[in-house]
Amino acid sequence: MKQNEWKALAAECVGTALLLFGGLSAVIYDFGTGSPVADWLPDPVWRRVLTGFLFGSTGCLITLSPLGRISGAHLNPAVTLAFFCRRLMPWRGLLGYVLAQLIGAVVGAWVLTAVWGAMGASQREGVTVPGDNIVAAFAGEVLSTFLLVCTILLFTAHDRLKPYTPYTIPILFAGLVGLEAPLSGCSANPARSFGPALVTGIWTDHWLYWLAPFTGTGLALLLFASPILNWLRNDVAKLYHFAHDETGFLRGQARV
Template sequence: MTTPHASTSPRTGATVPQSGLHPVEWLCELLGTAIVLFVGVSAICFDFGSASPIRALPISERLLLTGLIFAGTGSLIAISPLGRRSGAHLNPVVTLAFWTQRKVHWHDLLGYLVSQFAGAIAGTLAAHALWRNQAVSVSDGLTTPAAGVPDVLAVAVEAGMTACLLLAIFFMTSHHRTARFTPLLLWLLITVLVWQLAPVTGTSMNPARSLGPALIARNLGRYWIYVLGPLLGAATAAALFSLARHTEVLTTKLFHDPRYHSTMGTSLPTGRHHPRSGPAPTRAL
């Protein structure tokens, strides 16, 4: 059963993570992840496919375009109604990272992870069905280390990028003045990481993003790199963030809208229902 209202801590007034089933949030997360993978794999087909209309451009320029589209889609999801409801984690390690900050109940942890992996597979399948030979020519957007890159180095690069991503999220969501700008920063950060480091590992930072293409392309041989690396990055980010005294994550939403209900822990104002269910509160960030 879905808990209708968030519990409130008597000491801080902040809402605490809720137990129970939250199908609306989980569905939003599934759809958001599916859209990101569909658009992202489509962008890879357009930029690097065998019939790409821009194959004459330098690889660096095509990587920059891919990063802008891939990351930009995630940021647009974050500010959409889907993202405002679920938080637009779209990545298992983002949810895990918030869980380390005691902002996520284990019910939501499992629900979000299942939704993210299912969404990634669905989005990749949809892109494969649409682009067919073009998708096959880019291995359905498969992430794999470049030739000559040792597995240990690939894990380290993925861990480092993931730690940077999560620290950016932690610090942006730890202040009410910066929280709403998180999607913009992530768009820029992920774009740069794709642009500069995709030639090394493919720039995943997301086990769900890598699983979808790996399954569809039937190439799971080095998928473990894209699980271990991000997990190590998440652990590193959590450890480093704990050193920042008097700093606490205020919201698990990448774009916090006070009109939207939250099932996770937050110190920012939230609505009790979806905006269509009642009037919006007057408080803002």
């Protein structure tokens, strides 16, 4: 790999670590034992909305940051797969990004344990497990990822919408976490679920957090390949900083 490609992988790894640490810190602070947020916002639905907004805001800030400028800030294997299937990344980019995301997720989750201690443990470091109905959990993860990938593909393919792509994520996750989290934890991101699972050793129905997001991604890709939306074209595998590309990963090259 070229030096700039390694730089992109490193940025993606660090960005995913920050997403896990920052986003799951919001989960722990809002819902952990002794949380002060529970006193002034006792309704768990509104606390989930707040938590989703903060999680999404973490992703938004990373996307806008120099890290997002370098890597494109996928921060999610499902997003990387979507860009790959839209012919915007080579095979080595797909594999490299997913590995970087998984490593970053483990690092971010591990740092959580050191920073939050007992409060983090009370939320099992933000690990995702299905609720009482695994079918509903699977459907919830499929729908959440479908909406996430559709939003990203729609905004990044439209010249007027492109600049607003990062700002959709906090709003989207506020709604998704508020409504869907009781079903599955509202991951919509295999790396986000993998990190806490590895750190805590809690692998309950972990397969769901890979199969369901990739199913949601596949459905989104089918929609964008349909006659309704096939006129939309994505020209770069990034969520922001569209004119900047130091790597060989992110701009419609032949798969190698």
